[in-house]
Amino acid sequence: MSEMDGSKRCSRCGRSLPRDAFAGNRSMKDGLQAYCRECAAEYYRQRQEAKGMSVRIRVPVPRGHKRCPDCGEVKPHSGWERNKSSSDGWASYCRECRAERNRISYFKRKYGLTPHELDDLKAQQMGVCCICLTAPAEHVDHCHETGRVRGVLCFSCNAGLGQFKDRPDAMRRAAAYLEGNSWKPILVAPGVYQLPS
Structure with a gap:
């Protein structure tokens, strides 16, 4: 086969292949690259690997x-x-x-946080919320002023902290209320009230 019958010889592998097996190159006399597409791809891969880079391997993919x-x-x-x-x-x-x-x-x-650091944080808490100690730890809790991560909580506990606006004094009053402690001022003597702590 020769260039007259629609084929070309690859200067790298030496095979005579059809003209459509070569990519175009306007600077060449015949308008085609000297290497066939397979050899050009292999040459490119070798050059990239010599630079320490990797080349993605092409995988045939069906339509759609x-x-x-x-x-x-x-x-x-x-x-x-x-x-x-x-x-x-x-x-x-x-x-x-x-x-x-x-x-x-x-x-x-x-x-x-990286995924590894998040997993370590959950492992330190044994996978449970550090407030209720029952639900799985899934939501990262952080200080809204400093941005520092405090721990990983369940959804309810994290939402509860947010509803109390991260105010320890309000949370202490809520705990006292739940424990049955008085939340209203108590009349101790006429005109003297004891305020809840």
Whole structure:
């Protein structure tokens, strides 16, 4: 086979291949690259690895599906969110991986916690809320003034602290009220009232 019958010889592997096996290159006399597409890809991969970088391996994907670079699974488009700014119209990561990446980013940005640090915090509390000691610890509690993380609480205890606006004096009065202690001023003598502590 020769260039007359619609084929070209690759200067890297030496095979004679059809012209569509070569990418275009206007600076070459015949308008095609010297290496076939396979050899060009292999050459690129070798150069990147020599620099210490890795090249993603192309995986054949059926029509209506996309491969997630995070989990490596090929999923139908129903497992992806739309993204008008991307070239194919779909998000870069599948719904599950995207949700996990967003969760990790949220805890890092809001509390300065990595997933490992959050797991360590829960393990120190033995996985339970450090206020009620019954419900699982799921919500990070922090000081709204300093931003310092105090612990991991259940939803109810975390919401309760928020309702009391992180005021220990109000929480002490609430505890005294629940324990049956008086919350109203008590008449001790005529005109003398004892205020609750």
